Amino acid sequence: MNNFTKRLVFGIVYVLLIVLATVTNVYAFYGLFFIFMLFSIYEFQKMIQLKSCIPYIVGIMFVISSFTTQLGEIAFKNIAIKNIIFMISVLVIFFSFIISLFNENKIAVKFIGKVSITILYIIIPFLFLLNTPELSHPTSYKIILGIFILTWTSDTFAYLVGRQFGKHKLFERISPKKTIEGFAGGVIFTLIASYIISIYFVETALFQWIVIAIIISIFGVIGDLVESMFKRQANVKDSSKLIPGHGGFLDRLDSIIFAIPFIYGFLYITNNLNLLLNVS
Numbered sequence: 001m002n003n004f005t006k007r008l009v010f011g012i013v014y015v016l017l018i019v020l021a022t023v024t025n026v027y028a029f030y031g032l033f034f035i036f037m038l039f040s041i042y043e044f045q046k047m048i049q050l051k052s053c054i055p056y057i058v059g060i061m062f063v064i065s066s067f068t069t070q071l072g073e074i075a076f077k078n079i080a081i082k083n084i085i086f087m088i089s090v091l092v093i094f095f096s097f098i099i100s101l102f103n104e105n106k107i108a109v110k111f112i113g114k115v116s117i118t119i120l121y122i123i124i125p126f127l128f129l130l131n132t133p134e135l136s137h138p139t140s141y142k143i144i145l146g147i148f149i150l151t152w153t154s155d156t157f158a159y160l161v162g163r164q165f166g167k168h169k170l171f172e173r174i175s176p177k178k179t180i181e182g183f184a185g186g187v188i189f190t191l192i193a194s195y196i197i198s199i200y201f202v203e204t205a206l207f208q209w210i211v212i213a214i215i216i217s218i219f220g221v222i223g224d225l226v227e228s229m230f231k232r233q234a235n236v237k238d239s240s241k242l243i244p245g246h247g248g249f250l251d252r253l254d255s256i257i258f259a260i261p262f263i264y265g266f267l268y269i270t271n272n273l274n275l276l277l278n279v280s
Contacts (some may be wrong), residue, residue: 005245006244006245007245007246008245009245010243010244010245010246011245011246014243014246014252015152017032018032018144018145018148019145021033021141022141022142022144022145022148023141023142023145026067026141029130029133029141029144030063030066030067030130033126033129033130034063036126036249036253037059037063037122037123037126038056038059039240039242039248039249040122040126040249040250040253040257041055041056041059041118041122041123042240043239043240043242043248043249043250044118044121044122044230044239044250045114045118046240047230047231047233047234047236047239048114048117048118048230048234049114049234050114050115050118052114052115054115055115055118055119055122055123058119058123059119059122059123059126062123062126062127063126063127063130066127066130066131067130092120096117097121097222097226097229097258098222100226100229121257122257124261125256125257125258125260125261126257128260128261128263128264129144129256129260129264131264132144132147132260132263132264132267135264135267135268135271136203136204136267137203137204137271138203140201140203142201142203143201143203143204145201146197146201146204146209146212147212147216147256147259147260147263148256149193149197150190150193150194150197150209150212150213150216151216151220151255151256151259153186153189153190153193154186154187154189154190154213154216154217154220154221154255155186155220155224155255156189157185157186157188157189157190158178158182158183158185158186158221159182160182160185161181161182161184161185161186161189162177162178162179162181162182162183162185163182165179165181165182165185166179166180166181166182167179167181168180168181170182170183170221171225174225174228174229174232175224175225175228178221178224178225183217183221186217186221187213187214187217187218190213190216190217191210191213191214191217193213194206194209194210194212194213195209195210197209198210204267207270208266208267208270211266212263212266212267215259215262215263215266216255216259216263219255219258219259219262220255220256220258220259221255222258223254223255223256223257223258223259224254224255224258226254226258227239227250227251227254238251239251
């Protein structure tokens, strides 16, 4: 089996798994992304040379807590601690990683610590991903499928437009193949895709899908650059070889991981504003 066939076969399997997990039930949804999280922790710890079971323990505890919340409709999901975690983690992730992109000294790992950065970079985003469906009305796991479709659209058209028209490098030191033209093409086609998705995934408003598309187009690219930075520091091409023809799980999820906290925050804020407006 040549590399193209591997990419095609395992790419189809990957897409089918996500589709099935987001249109069947809560068990399939949590089960798939729990597995994705564990593999992502493994790959990231290997890249930063961390040998610790603490991130696995924290990740399992978070997922179990979130899962029981969904099953039992416990009020945990509405208390302030989740929002505090959100604000702190997003600020830390955003500023430390953005600074690191412009710095050769691995400042994010040095400043935050290996265990903490694994929790912030991998586990916290997965926690938000698992809880994002509660922000659609009614609760629907299809919103995650929509987010993945927008991410795939952004990545695909950024590559195609960049390959055809790309002349100006976006961030050559970290990712020599990314271009400004490709980035612009990704934004345009992702916005078009957001309109199409809003027709079928009506649990989320058109305005929200458009903003989600913009978040994915910007922060998804940053997420890809951040993972490229870690791979460059680890002197590896792929995060692992666990997905034949595609590299590792982080190679497939880097954009989602970085964008999802901002998507969650946007949906949380707009939903609460709508509630306040309706009350008033």
